[in-house]
Every structure is written in C-alpha cells, then in structure tokens.
Amino acid sequence: MLKVDKLTIQRDAQSFCWDFQLAEGELLAVVGQSGVGKSTLISALLGFQLPSSGDLSWHGQPLTQLSVAQRPFGVLxxxxxxxxxLSVYQNIAFGLQTHGKLNAVEKQQLLSAAERFNLSSLLKKRASDLSGGEQQRVALARVFLQNKPILLLDEPFSSLDPSLREEGMGWVQDMRKEQNSAVILVTHHLSEIEHKVSAVLHGHSADSWLFTRLC
Structure with a gap:
C-alpha cells in the first residue's frame, strides 16, 4: 500500500498538500486545472522536491529519506x-542497467520486451527516427523491464492522437495486470479511461484535493 499522508510541498507562496492511499494493481487518475500541482505531485513522490511536512510510505517503509534511485517508482x-x-536497443537496455554490457539473461529479457511492445524490427534504429507512438513504446518497454511496483505517468500520451493514446493505455493496463503495479496517471483525458480507473484525485487548488474511490 502506498500511503500519502498530508504530504506538503512549499513552493514560493504556494503550499501543495495531498492525502490518499493506493494499493497494488490499482489505477489512480490525477486531474485538475493547470497550476494545481499535478506534476508537482509526481516530483514530490519521486523525491525531486522535498516535503516540508507529512509522510510518504510504501508497505510501511518511509520513503521521504530515500534517494530518487532507491524509491519504488518507474516513471514516464x-x-x-x-x-x-541512441538506438532503440540501447534505450531499452537502460531498464536493466545504466552502464556496462548486458549479460545473456538480460539480453534475452530485452529481446522479449521488444517483442512484447512490437519493437523487434526497430532495435537497430536511432530513437530520433521513430514516430511519437514508437518512442513511447520504447519508453514503456524500458519501464516494463525495471519492474517497479509503482508506475508514475505524467501525461505521457497527451501529445498523441486519440487512437495512439488508447494504444498506450492498453500497454499500461497490460503491465499493471501482469506486474500488479500501482499506477498514478496525470491526465486531461479522464473520459477516455474512466472505466479503467480505481480512484480519482481531483485538484481544485494547490491545497484542496478530493480523493474519490470508484471501485
């Protein structure tokens, strides 16, 4: 269980505060107007911004004193x-390690992930030569290999057209079910995914957030 207990971030004259819980396998949609702190929440969870008060824990383990790398989050x-x-192959490899060569087991894991995300024929291509949808599949494959228990998605599909957004969410749903990951998704397209969502965190202002459980 991820517990966010009155986690507060001070930024200039604003105070952002969140309070919610999320279990394994659940999908939380984070919505609200620009400026209420949706992306700030992601930064706070990752440890890019340190809280002035409140607690953050995963299965009872406090997270606020852990480094970004030590926290249980994958992120897009x-x-x-x-x-x-870099090539598609090299990009995906970062999901397994950030330096050195992959061993035989890791190479097979990478090839399996590439096949899963329909990237096998693109492994030698430079990432800059890919379409937007292909690039996001590469990023998803990398995160899939990291196999973190919580996936943070800060509008990763917002620049794609509706059909590609739906495809991207399909991949996320598959990852969530297979790895039993908790998913926190910042979105402006709640209507497109509402039937898949476990709960909604709606920001009305920086310090006024409503958590609603749907199932």
Missing amino acids: FQQDNIFEH
Missing part, C-alpha cells in the same frame, strides 16, 4: 523519455 513524463541519439 510527457516528453524526454528516451535518448534520441
């Missing part, structure tokens, strides 16, 4: 999810 942002100067 709206952009800059891949290294465009």
